[in-house]
Amino acid sequence: MQPDRPTQPPFGWADRFFTIGTTGTNGKTSTTWMHAAILRAWGERVLVINTLGYFFDETPITDLPRSLSGYHDAFRRAEAAGMRFAAIELTSKALSEGYAKRWRFDLGVFTNLSPDHLQTHGTWEHYLASKAQLFVHLGPGRTAVLNAADQHAVLIDRALPPDVLRRWFRAPARGAALVPADLEARTVEVSAAGTRIELERSLLAEKLGRVLTLGMVGDVFAENALAAALAADAIGVTPDAIVRGLAACTAVPGRFEVLHADPIVAVDYAHSPDALERTCDAARKLARGRVIVVFGAGGGSTPEKREPMGEAVGARADVAIVTNDNPRREDPQGIADAVVRGVTRGGRAQVRVELDRAVAIEQAINDARPGDVVVIAGKGHEEGQLVGDVTLPFSDAAEVRRVLGLTA
Numbered sequence: 369m370q371p372d373r374p375t376q377p378p379f380g381w382a383d384r385f386f387t388i389g390t391t392g393t394n395g396k397t398s399t400t401w402m403h404a405a406i407l408r409a410w411g412e413r414v415l416v417i418n419t420l421g422y423f424f425d426e427t428p429i430t431d432l433p434r435s436l437s438g439y440h441d442a443f444r445r446a447e448a449a450g451m452r453f454a455a456i457e458l459t460s461k462a463l464s465e466g467y468a469k470r471w472r473f474d475l476g477v478f479t480n481l482s483p484d485h486l487q488t489h490g491t492w493e494h495y496l497a498s499k500a501q502l503f504v505h506l507g508p509g510r511t512a513v514l515n516a517a518d519q520h521a522v523l524i525d526r527a528l529p530p531d532v533l534r535r536w537f538r539a540p541a542r543g544a545a546l547v548p549a550d551l552e553a554r555t556v557e558v559s560a561a562g563t564r565i566e567l568e569r570s571l572l573a574e575k576l577g578r579v580l581t582l583g584m585v586g587d588v589f590a591e592n593a594l595a596a597a598l599a600a601d602a603i604g605v606t607p608d609a610i611v612r613g614l615a616a617c618t619a620v621p622g623r624f625e626v627l628h629a630d631p632i633v634a635v636d637y638a639h640s641p642d643a644l645e646r647t648c649d650a651a652r653k654l655a656r657g658r659v660i661v662v663f664g665a666g667g668g669s670t671p672e673k674r675e676p677m678g679e680a681v682g683a684r685a686d687v688a689i690v691t692n693d694n695p696r697r698e699d700p701q702g703i704a705d706a707v708v709r710g711v712t713r714g715g716r717a718q719v720r721v722e723l724d725r726a727v728a729i730e731q732a733i734n735d736a737r738p739g740d741v742v743v744i745a746g747k748g749h750e751e752g753q754l755v756g757d758v759t760l761p762f763s764d765a766a767e768v769r770r771v772l773g774l775t776a
Contacts, residue, residue, distance in 0.1 A: 385446075386474045389476050416456075458502055473510075475512075511602040518546075536550050538594070541587040551572050552594070558587065583616075583619055585654070589624075627769065635747075635768060661742075663677070665746075682711035682715060
């Protein structure tokens with residue numbers, strides 16, 4: 369039996385918006401950024417709500433709380449400004465609390481799924497079921513954009529109402545297609561300047577000129593771009609606007625954000641095994657020398673992912689510097705010990721522990737030589753470090769700039 373699907377949102381004025389919801393473990397923020405860039409290229413202004421905050425196009429709105437009332441106020445302001453599109457990042461927590469029932473989403477995007485937030489959800493099944501809420505509550509004739517190389521997308525497809533349209537994308541780094549893809553990358557080329565995607569032949573690929581280019585660096589952004597392009601096509605955006613929008617899309621703060629050219633130094637938000645694999649693979653493509661990764665694991669959430677995180681880096685990097693992340697109320701050394709066990713099992717990287725994150729970043733940069741790639745992973749855009757119940761000021765990007773003598 370399918371759940372009831374409301375045909376009207378709880379607030380009448382919200383009916384004026386076309387709302388795109390994006391969920392998954394990794395890539396949500398970047399994908400919402402791409403939705404907005406494409407729609408801007410099409411001549412539309414866009415409300416964006418994601419991990420980074422509230423935005424009107426690329427302009428941050430800083431006076432709204434991250435709450436249900438802030439969410440509603442953002443839409444009211446967007447309506448007053450004449451906007452009619454919104455790109456929203458949806459966490460598993462928000463979906464488990466019923467957001468997809470309270471708000472009408474016109475299109476849903478599923479990026480991928482890997483273990484995370486299991487302390488919040490209790491079980492893997494609950495985590496997946498929470499993500500699926502976005503899709504099972506889509507109205508008749510709406511569209512779901514799904515990852516053809518992710519087995520969890522296939523499960524979501526089975527739970528989808530039959531009157532929801534399915535569109536599938538695939539990038540090679542995720543693996544073989546489990547269902548035929550509507551938009552698929554043949555090759556992905558990564559450089560310090562960005563990412564180039566050559567598309568497999570398809571009806572949409574031909575309209576797009578068989579090539580997409582991005583200013584973002586990494587295979588994962590190719591995957592996000594395919595999802596954003598499919599979503600835009602479902603909305604009716606012209607192929608030219610899709611191509612131009614993706615090409616013009618600026619790097620998302622803290623998402624493989626390159627702050628120095630040689631050695632390359634990048635800050636990335638990767639904090640799951642899957643995300644670290646892809647971040648390390650992107651770094652390896654860029655490196656003429658070594659890959660050096662500074663990372664840790666957060667306290668108070670999903671301790672079972674710590675060793676797999678370490679193993680992902682240990683199998684791909686040349687040097688792994690294990691440090692503090694957001695320890696919360698846990699012992700930082702205990703967290704680091706679990707990560708180190710994983711790095712050792714990975715079998716490639718030399719590993720050392722430096723729990724002072726600022727010192728660890730400084731060591732990595734000072735050790736780097738021309739041709740090396742240094743990745744500071746785990747905190748991305750964050751401006752604080754959660755220790756106990758206190759958030760201490762800390763920014764990976766600011767520390768990188770301090771060590772390199774760069775201005776913000």
